Amino acid sequence: MRRVIVRLGCRAVVLLALSFVLLRPLAASPQTDDVVVVANPSVPVNDLSFTELRRIFLGERQFWSSNLRISLLLSAPAARDREVLLKTVYDMSEAQLRQHWIGKVFRAEVASAPQMFYSDEEILQAVAAVPGSIAAVNAARIPRGIKVLRIDGRVPGEPGYRLR
Amino acid sequence: MKFARIVICCSLLSSPALVCAQSAASNDSAEMIRALLARVEQLEKRVAELEGRPLSALAPAAPPEPVAAPVLPPAAPEVATVPVAAEPQLHSGHMGMPLGMPATHLAGFGDFNFAATDQPGTKIGFDEGQFVLHFNSALSSKVSFFGELSLTARRDAGIGSPAPPGFNVEVERSIIRFEQNDYFKVSFGRYHTPINYWNMTFHHGQWLQTTASRPEMVQFGGSFLPIHFVGALVEGAIPAGGLNLNYNFGVGNGRSSVISRSGDWGDVNNNRAWLATVFTRPDHPYGLQVGASVYRDLITPIDALPVREWIQSAHIVWTKENPEIIAEFSNVAHQQVSTGLQSNSQAWYVQTAYRLPWFEKLWKPYYRFEYIHIPGSDQLFRLVPSLAGSTVGVRYDISSFAALKLEYRNLRRPGEPRINGAFAQTSFTF
Secondary structure: OHHHHHHHHHHHHHHHHHHHHHHOOOOOOOOOOOOEEEEOOOOOOOEEOHHHHHHHHHOOOOEEEOOEEOEEEEEOOOOHHHHHHHHHHHOOOHHHHHHHHHHHHHOOOOOOOOEEEOOHHHHHHHHHHOOOEEEEEOOOOOOOOOEEOEEOOEOOOOOOOOOO | OHHHHHHHHHHHHOOHHHHHHHHHOHHHHHHHHHHHHHHHHHHHHHHHHHHOOOHHHHHHHOOOOOOOOOEOOOOOOOEEOOOOOOOHHHOOOOOOOOOOOOOEEEEEEEEEEEEEEOOOOOOOEEEOOEEEEEEEEEOOOOEEEEEEEEEEEOOOOOOOOOOOOOEEEEEEEEEEEEEEEOOEEEEEEEEEOOOOHHHHHOOOOOOOOOOOOOOHHHOOOOOOOOOEEEEEEEEEEEOOHHHOEEEEEEEEOOEOOOOOOEOOOOOOOOOOEEEEEEEEOOOOOOOEEEEEEEEEEEEOOOOOOOEEEEEEEEEEEEOOOOOEEEEEEEEEEEEEOOOOOEEEEEEEEEEEEOOOOOHHHOEEEEEEEEEEEOOOOOOOOOOOOOEEEEEEEEEEEEEOOEEEEEEEEEEEOOOOOOEEEEEEEEEEEO
């Protein structure tokens, strides 16, 4: 019986270690309220500088590469992740953000404003499905098939992470 | 699948409660392991079921993870004339295009005005402003079309034979653009000439601009700068680190024989105009834009000698609203081909605005000073008046997509009495 307990204990330790390693890229940060920047696995970067992120969310950078266009997905107004984006990335009010995108379309700089979604689940589904897509979500856990991007080399929950 | 099994096992077994249970009693542990294995098996079946399905079929089967149903953002009040695609995975990076035909987005701008001035010959009253329609269509992930139509009320409606209609219809912009990447985009069509910030950024979007009126240097139907440009344009970003440099280079027909018009039907003198623009939106300070442009053309006016035109312009803009600052300068050099006589005309303006932090940030007072100097030697601009003027007003955002602007203008032209005017405008986008 003692051997069984020891064996089970060892197995539990190994599985715990394994789960830590395997689950780390899947769960962005269960204990943090930071906004997570997620992308489709086709996106050829793992780390963005904050200024690059801003250019992407402003629609000034529109391509990951010549063969892959950036598809920007946004949450609906009043969602927490949108509030965080407005405060930290855009430095705009909701009205200014609307005017920004209407102006971009008016100047023919983009064909349309970003797609908008009403829940994190919807955004995550779209990010998983659309190559080149990027979004910011408030989800504590990110499902498989979605990439979590570091911002300035930091992941959510780390000191100095700016999307909070 | 194996990976999924490992993940599920790990996630379950990594639970601290489970670890405690395992250390409590071996009998309980064995029983719990059996229960867990059964649970794992159950979950594996569920994972297999989910992974075996296409995403579009996922929503009904998996309520916690509903299908992403892309919808048009109400933030941008565009109307999809074709329903948005429900299968985004079919059109990578190009959502919103149903199979078989492109999705066209329709949007527009409009304004209504009231004017009361002491300028001789003018009447106090309302006018309809412009009714502008935009057509925007992504033809593929790299090709898009943009069209802009304006309808402007005619002063001479119903007068003459045949009687002109009540509105003048104009194709303001018609652009088909191919985008290779951020660094190279080529397009053909009719543009707002990209040598002037105001002309590029606001033009027929009265609601987009803070003020009710435009600077005189880019007035509708004005002659000082070529407002429209028919031709080809190459544009994109220039890798320059945090400077975020962008360029435009264009070749086109230039001005028509009537210099306020572009060469829509062709080049009047078989001499292409060209332009080049460089502007930067640096990472720091965020909100700053600085740019400069040059424009070269040979003009064959209907009522004057041919002249070579050389325009240099520059702008500096602080795009934030606390404060908002726009400053532009243009120098237009004309040289007569036959005599070599040269003249330089200048125009500039500075506009500032500030969104008040009170009253839900709906009020935005503004002020603009503008100046145009046309020397007597500039025969081509002999009908363009010099002026110095101030515009002061306030913008009130009635809603997210409509604004009310109240404005007072004071203009002075050489040899003429000052002109005072009060204006009200409601402008909107839809």
